[in-house]
Amino acid sequence: MSVAMLPWWAAVPVAVLLVLGGLITLVGTLGLLRLKTFYQRIHGPAIAISMGAGCILVASMVYFTAAQSRLVIHELLIGAFVLMTAPVVAMLLMRAALYRDLRGRAAARPALAQPPVGELGTETDEQRTDAAGGGGR
Amino acid sequence: MTTTTLLAGAIWFALGCVVLGMLFCALRLAIGPTAQDRVLALDTLWMCTMLLALVLGIHHDSLIYFEAALLIALLGFVSTVALAKFLMRGEVIE
Numbered sequence: 001m002s003v004a005m006l007p008w009w010a011a012v013p014v015a016v017l018l019v020l021g022g023l024i025t026l027v028g029t030l031g032l033l034r035l036k037t038f039y040q041r042i043h044g045p046a047i048a049i050s051m052g053a054g055c056i057l058v059a060s061m062v063y064f065t066a067a068q069s070r071l072v073i074h075e076l077l078i079g080a081f082v083l084m085t086a087p088v089v090a091m092l093l094m095r096a097a098l099y100r101d102l103r104g105r106a107a108a109r110p111a112l113a114q115p116p117v118g119e120l121g122t123e124t125d126e127q128r129t130d131a132a133g134g135g136g137r
Numbered sequence: 138m139t140t141t142t143l144l145a146g147a148i149w150f151a152l153g154c155v156v157l158g159m160l161f162c163a164l165r166l167a168i169g170p171t172a173q174d175r176v177l178a179l180d181t182l183w184m185c186t187m188l189l190a191l192v193l194g195i196h197h198d199s200l201i202y203f204e205a206a207l208l209i210a211l212l213g214f215v216s217t218v219a220l221a222k223f224l225m226r227g228e229v230i231e
Contacts, residue, residue, distance in 0.1 A: 002196075002197055002198050003141055003144045003145055003148065003195070003196065003198060004198050005139075005140065005141055006140050006141075006144065007140070008140060011140035011143055011144050012140075012143070014144060014147070014195075015143050015144055015146070015147035016147075018147040018148060018150070018151040018192070018195070019147050019150055019151065021151060021188070022150055022151035022152075022153070022154030022155060022192075023154060025154055025155055025158045025185065025188060026154040026155075026157055026158050028158070028181070029157075029158035029159075029161040029162055029181060029185065030158075030161060032161060032162060032165050032177070032178065032181055033161040033162075033164055033165050038171060038173055038174055038177070041165075041174065041177065042177055044181075045177060045180065045181040045184065049181060049184045049185075052188065053184060053187070053188055056151065056188050056191050056192060057191065059195070060191050060194065060195055060203075063144075063195050064195075064200065067198060072200070074203060075191075075203065077207060078187070078191075078203075078206055078207055078210055081207075081210055081211070081214075082184075082210060085210075085214040088214075088218075089180055089214065089217050089218065089221070092217075092218060092221040092222075092225075093173060093176060093177055093180070093217070093221050093224075095221075095225065096173060096176075096221045096222075096224040096225040097171075097173040097224075099224075099225050100171075100172075100173065100224060100225075
């Protein structure tokens, strides 16, 4: 164990932030494992992991600042990068999943025309009633 | 209890949590029913690896791990964007 000897005012925040960051990361990945559908599962990593990363990054900043007796804040680079990219990644994955789901659903009913992409959220129900009405007639 | 033992305990706890999280991600990567589940699990695995590098940097009292964490974050973002584009379009570069 080669952890430096820190004063109390630095060691206690670092320890608390490390424990908190580890717990938040664990909760996020547990959500990824346990939740039912993909649209529920994406919440765990997208929100909880960036929060846990923030806690561990702040812990690392406080630790190195106190251990080296100078200002060490280059972890802010990773923090800014994670804050910028986590929502982008979540949005791209969600759009890809929605696109694939709706395309698969449209392929399962080949009699209907491929719906336009702009109104994908609302049109499935009325298409289903259209299909039922057409079958009854 | 000195500050060194307090920090050591916190570091071991954080390491255990992050490694357990990586195990959960690997399980979801193995059993994920759809392709987007596997991509999401891979992205979370990248993030957990970055956190593991940061905690190991505190453990070994070394600033070298910071560069590794930065590289892992950059590569994870690029690979996840490429995989999401592939899921959406069927090809990465059009």
